[in-house]
Every structure is written in C-alpha cells, then in structure tokens.
Amino acid sequence: MNDHLRGPLLPPSRGPLSAAVTSYLRGTGPLPRPADAAAADPYGDDLQLALYLCYELHYRGFAGVPPEAEWDPELLGVRAALEQRFGSALRADTPVHDSLDQALAALLVEPVEGTGVSHFLSAEGELWHLREYAAVRSLYHLKEADPHAWVLPRLWGRAKAAMAAVEYDEFGGGRAERMHARLFADLMRDLDLDTVYGRYLDAAPAEMLAVVNLMSLFGLHRELRGALVGHFAEVEITSSPGSRRLAEAMRRTGAGPAAEFFYDEHVTADAVHEQVVRHEVIGGLLEEEPELAPDIVFGIDATEYLEERLGRRLLDRWGAGRSALRTPLAAPEQPSPEAPETHRHRQMSHTS
Amino acid sequence: MPNDPCDAAADDSAGPAQDAAGRARRISMQRRGPLLVEGPVEIELEDGSTVRSDRFRVALCTCRRSRRYPWCDTSHRRKA
Ligand code: FES
Ligand SMILES: [Fe+2]
Numbered sequence: 164m165n166d167h168l169r170g171p172l173l174p175p176s177r178g179p180l181s182a183a184v185t186s187y188l189r190g191t192g193p194l195p196r197p198a199d200a201a202a203a204d205p206y207g208d209d210l211q212l213a214l215y216l217c218y219e220l221h222y223r224g225f226a227g228v229p230p231e232a233e234w235d236p237e238l239l240g241v242r243a244a245l246e247q248r249f250g251s252a253l254r255a256d257t258p259v260h261d262s263l264d265q266a267l268a269a270l271l272v273e274p275v276e277g278t279g280v281s282h283f284l285s286a287e288g289e290l291w292h293l294r295e296y297a298a299v300r301s302l303y304h305l306k307e308a309d310p311h312a313w314v315l316p317r318l319w320g321r322a323k324a325a326m327a328a329v330e331y332d333e334f335g336g337g338r339a340e341r342m343h344a345r346l347f348a349d350l351m352r353d354l355d356l357d358t359v360y361g362r363y364l365d366a367a368p369a370e371m372l373a374v375v376n377l378m379s380l381f382g383l384h385r386e387l388r389g390a391l392v393g394h395f396a397e398v399e400i401t402s403s404p405g406s407r408r409l410a411e412a413m414r415r416t417g418a419g420p421a422a423e424f425f426y427d428e429h430v431t432a433d434a435v436h437e438q439v440v441r442h443e444v445i446g447g448l449l450e451e452e453p454e455l456a457p458d459i460v461f462g463i464d465a466t467e468y469l470e471e472r473l474g475r476r477l478l479d480r481w482g483a484g485r486s487a488l489r490t491p492l493a494a495p496e497q498p499s500p501e502a503p504e505t506h507r508h509r510q511m512s513h514t515s
Numbered sequence: 516m517p518n519d520p521c522d523a524a525a526d527d528s529a530g531p532a533q534d535a536a537g538r539a540r541r542i543s544m545q546r547r548g549p550l551l552v553e554g555p556v557e558i559e560l561e562d563g564s565t566v567r568s569d570r571f572r573v574a575l576c577t578c579r580r581s582r583r584y585p586w587c588d589t590s591h592r593r594k595a
C-alpha cells in the first residue's frame with residue numbers, strides 16, 4: 164500500500180481550530196489564523212486536538228496525509244502559535260518549586276494516604292475503569308519512550324549514555340517482544356481493547372491530549388531539553404509505586420497475565436530507571452549545563468500539573484458513576500468457547 | 516543478545532566481576548536506597564535459589580522492605 168495511505172485515521176474535530184487543521188491536512192480547506200490560536204482555551208479540546216494533530220505528523224502521521232506535511236512551513240507556523248498559547252499558559256499556571264532539590268524531594272516522598280488514580284484503581288477499580296484507563300493511556304503507551312528519544316542528540320557524555328541506556332530498556336533491550344509499547348498492546352488485548360495505534364484518540368479527553376502534547380513539545384524543541392529531562396524524571400520517579408498499585412488492580416480484577424505483567428515489569432524497571440535518571444541523566448546534564456536547572460524543575464512541575472488535571476477528570480467522572488471518555492467503549496467481546504485457549508497462549512509467550 | 520558486551524561479562528571466562536574489557540564491575544552505593552549494579556546479574560538468595568536479570572543495571576534492595584526482594588521496588592522511600 165502507498166505509504167501515506169496507511170496510518171491512523173484523522174479523528175473528528177473538536178472545534179474550529181482542529182476542524183481547520185484537519186481540513187488542511189486533507190487538502191480541503193485553509194489553516195486557522197494564528198490569532199484564532201491565541202484566543203482559544205489553552206487546555207481545551209479544540210486547541211489540544213489541533214496541536215496533537217500537528218505533532219502526530221512527527222510520529223506516524225495519518226492515513227491520507229502526505230508525509231511532506233510534517234515540514235509544511237505554514238502548518239509549522241500554526242503549530243508555533245498553538246505551542247505559544249499552550250506553553251505560556253503552562254508557564255503561568257504551573258506551581259513551580261524553588262529548587263531542583265525540592266522538586267525531586269517532593270516526588271520521592273510516598274504519601275501514606277494517597278488519593279490518585281492508581282490508589283482508586285487498586286482499592287476499588289472495576290474492570291470497566293481499568294479498560295477506560297488503558298484506552299486513555301494508550302495514547303502515550305503505544306508510543307512509549309518515543310518522544311524522549313528526541314532528546315538524545317541534544318545531550319552529551321554521562322547524560323546521553325544514561326538516557327540511551329534507559330531508552331534501550333524501554334525499547335525492550337533489543338527484543339521487539341519486550342518493548343514497553345508492545346507489552347502495553349498485550350495488556351490492551353487482555354482487556355479486550357483494540358491495539359491499533361491511534362484507535363482511542365477520539366475517545367481521549369483533552370486532559371490526556373495535553374499530557375502527550377507536553378512530551379512532544381519538550382521532545383521536539385532543543386531549547387526545552389532540560390524540561391524534557393525533568394519530565395522524564397517525573398514519570399520514572401512516580402511510576403514504580405503507581406505501577407505496583409495498578410498491577411494489584413489488574414490482579415484483583417482478573418484482567419489477565421499480560422495486563423499484570425506490564426505493570427509488574429514497571430515496578431522493578433522504573434525503580435532502576437529513576438535512579439539512573441536522577442544520578443546520571445540529571446547529574447550529567449547539570450555538569451555540562453548547570454543553567455538548565457530551572458528548566459528541569461519546570462519539566463517536573465508542568466508534568467505534575469497536567470497529570471493532576473487528568474487524574475481529576477478521571478476520578479470526577481468515575482466518582483459520579485460515569486464514563487471518563489468522550490465516547491464510551493464497546494462492551495468487551497464474549498470469547499467463543501474455544502477461543503480462550505489460543506488467546507491465553509499468545510499472551511503468555513512474552514512473560515515466560 | 517549476541518555480540519552484546521554484557522553477555523561476554525556474564526560468561527565465566529571473563530570472570531564474574533569483570534566485563535569483556537577487563538574493567539571491574541561497578542556497584543554504586545547510597546545511604547538510603549538500593550545498590551546499583553551493572554547487569555546482567557544472577558543473585559543467589561539465602562535459601563540457595565537464584566534469580567537473574569539481564570537489565571543494563573539492576574537496583575538491589577538494601578532496606579529489606581521490598582515486596583520484589585531482592586529487587587528494589589522503591590519501598591525504601593520516606594512516607595509522609
Ligand atoms: S532499597 Fe528500595 S525497596 Fe529496599
Ligand atoms: Fe516503560
């Protein structure tokens with residue numbers, strides 16, 4: 164098949180900005196004016212989707228969109244206006260720590276009585292919550308570690324070597340079947356979700372688009388390499404205890420072996436990654452470029468800020484007994500009588 | 516992985532505490548938190564059983580609170 168005909172389908176738009184970007188990508192209409200971006204809600208569905216569409220061209224693109232669109236100068240101009248709106252809102256709204264030591268210390272304390280999404284899911288999450296959680300998170304996990312690979316050419320020495328080592332682990336240590344994005348697809352199969360890349364983009368709320376857009380923003384701008392490193396540190400430091408709770412949730416609900424394995428693997432992997440990122444990546448970067456410390460802090464705190472917004476969205480909806488998605492998931496398929504055998508077998512292969 | 520220097524390090528001919536280049540195996544210690552050891556490793560536990568990991572680096576629990584002992588699971592962290 165012609166390369167540009169493959170890839171995810173363009174999702175339905177969520178307002179005038181995303182509608183204009185979509186029709187421009189289809190070749191059927193003009194781009195939004197930069198002034199439209201400046202007036203939009205920086206965290207809203209419309210701006211976040213418009214920005215997500217621009218960024219996705221740097222990952223896998225969309226079916227029917229020619230690959231040259233990635234470097235279309237006019238589209239890049241619109242992307243810059245969207246980034247400007249999003250980025251300046253983040254700078255204004257993110258509560259930042261006074262120093263890197265304080266930002267890291269705050270992440271390294273484990274709350275006795277946690278109230279986050281993983282606490283909710285481990286204590287009382289039902290299978291339908293876990294399916295929604297995985298569908299939302301699939302926007303990142305199906306390209307897990309990809310945006311962070313963009314920082315490699317912008318690092319030197321110790322920071323670069325350590326970052327590459329952690330990425331190597333994220334990409335499966337040279338084995339495709341151990342790639343974390345692949346392990347997440349296996350988890351999705353256990354939860355009867357569609358593993359096709361981009362499948363749940365339309366279902367995902369603006370809060371999740373913002374989380375992924377943040378990584379793309381940091382990853383694509385060399386200027387923001389410090390923020391990318393801070394962002395990565397936040398993810399790695401908070402992942403291990405959160406993954407333990409999510410693994411418990413998967414076990415308690417009988418989600419399946421691959422669903423448990425994805426989070427079990429992250430308990431021990433990220434206990435290592437957080438050490439390497441703090442000591443080697445951050446330590447190495449500060450040796451080379453000590454002036455980047457405030458950017459690292461911003462990367463940590465902006466990530467916390469957007470993750471909290473996402474957590475609130477999920478818990479508010481679930482607390483009201485409602486779906487947290489924009490479009491609810493189809494009920495899981497009832498497996499045919501002989502299907503479970505082969506199904507299970509396939510999923511077990513990578514855990515052995 | 517073939518041709519991976521880590522595999523050569525695991526090979527007995529290179530000696531258990533050296534990598535292929537003859538460099539000593541590096542272990543990082545900290546007062547609070549795990550020992551960081553260059554992988555792959557094989558750990559013999561008190562009961563004689565062994566566990567192994569081929570991760571590029573492993574974090575070995577020193578606080579004894581880990582639920583994935585001997586691997587660190589961040590249970591050493593301060594609670595508040
Ligand atoms: S040293 Fe980390 S859990 Fe024990
Ligand atoms: Fe991972």
Ligand SMILES: [Fe+2]
Binds near residue numbers: 333433436
């Ligand atoms: Fe990780």
